[in-house]
Amino acid sequence: MAPTLRIASRRSQLAMVQTHWVRDELIRAHADLEISIEAMATQGDKILDVALAKIGDKGLFTKELEAQMLVDRADIAVHSLKDLPTNLPEGLMLGCITEREDPADALVVHARHSDKTLATLPAGSVVGTSSLRRLAQLRHHFPHLSFKDVRGNVITRLEKLDGGEYDCLILAAAGLGRLGLGDRIHELIDPSISLHAVGQGALGIECRDGDTAVLEQIKVLEHTPTARRCLAERAFLRELEGGCQVPIGVNTRFAEPDHSGELILTGMVASLDGLRLLRDEVRGPQEDPEVLGIALAQRLRGQGAGQILEEIFASVRPQA
Known part of the structure; x- marks a missing residue:
């Protein structure tokens, strides 16, 4: 019987792109491995009318995936590592960290600001971000700008930007690249202005603690x-x-x-x-x-x- 591996993933477009990449790389390394994917919505995906910080972040984008592993309905979960809490539930472990893509924050602008940079945006320009980390750093360096929360997946956020609701967005360069939207990056924000999130740009593969067979399968991606x-x-x-x-x-x-x-x-x-x-x-x-x-x-x-x-x-x- 061929070995099998069950992957739990968020069902957002970016999450599925990342999970399919993991699946394809594992099949490349283990030709006989049969892999299935179970996609689901997490709490963070469902609550879109409240700022993330007001919901709390104890497994906001991970809890449902972890439950699947704990009840033996999945063997691994693929996460954007920046979303994975540093303290994991008992019985689970971070089994693998993949090669990091550019972890920088990126500026994406409305067409009317195509000739501007973050430093030259006019006073009062509306910057969309749901990250308190980005908000605090940009307020520190650019107090003349205005900031507005933005929720939804990357495509939804870009639609809101293009519709005129924001003058610009701050997004992860890695996510834009994985979605084939690298051409929307107007400027990579220098670390002297915005330090990135912990784990940004890398994928974390979570599994059951001590599951040696699964660890053996996924270690090729470390x-x-x-x-x-x-x-x-x-x-x-x-x-x-x-x-x-x-x-x-x-x-x-x-x-x-x-x-x-x-x-x-x-x-x-x-x-x-x-x-x-x-x-x-x-x-x-x-x-x-x-x-x-x-x-x-x-x-x-x-x-x-x-x-x-x-x-x-x-x-x-x-x-x-």
């Missing part, structure tokens, strides 16, 4: 340099007790272009109004990336990050 970068970022976020919907940003890079040398981790915590923004950097051996993440979190806590986060949690408590 990209060690990406995994080390993302594990450092996730440790930083976990140590700060932050979630996907708080103004915490990161950037990781290696000292050498060939992914050798020290790992360098930059991190940021900001207030929602952008007036207070803490940013620092650590570097060290890449073989133990979580130590770097923890060290950076502790350094920023010493600079007041804890107080900023407590104020944010109090102001955006999830709705009952």
Whole structure:
């Protein structure tokens, strides 16, 4: 009997593109592997009239997929790693991290601003983003701009932009690229302006803890340099007790272009109004990336990050 693998996925267009890529790569590596996909809507997909931060982010885009694995209806779940909480349910583990695409944030503009950059947009221009991380950093650097929440999948957001509801959007460059919409990227936002989300640009494959047969199947997709970068970022976020919907940003890079040398981790915590923004950097051996993440979190806590986060949690408590 041929080996089988059952994948749980969100059913959004981007999620399915990502899941089909994982399926195709696994079949390429395991010619006899039979793979099925179960697509479903998560809580985050269903609630579109409330800002993400007001819903809460404990498994907002992952809980339903995880339930399928815990009741043995799926073997793995494919996630945008930035959506996967740093503390997973008992019995599940992060089994694999794929090679990262460009983790940068991207500016997408309405046609009327085709001659503008983020720095030259007129005062009052309406910027669409559902990310508190992007909101806080852009408010810090561009206080003259106006910001408006935007929900829905990437295509829906672009339709709202083109319909004139926004002057521009801030989206993940990786998602646009995977959807074949890279030509909509007007500007890649420099890390000096906007540090990206933890895990942005990488896929995380979650599985049951200790499922050696499945781990053996999916390990072919593991990209060690990406995994080390993302594990450092996730440790930083976990140590700060932050979630996907708080103004915490990161950037990781290696000292050498060939992914050798020290790992360098930059991190940021900001207030929602952008007036207070803490940013620092650590570097060290890449073989133990979580130590770097923890060290950076502790350094920023010493600079007041804890107080900023407590104020944010109090102001955006999830709705009952």
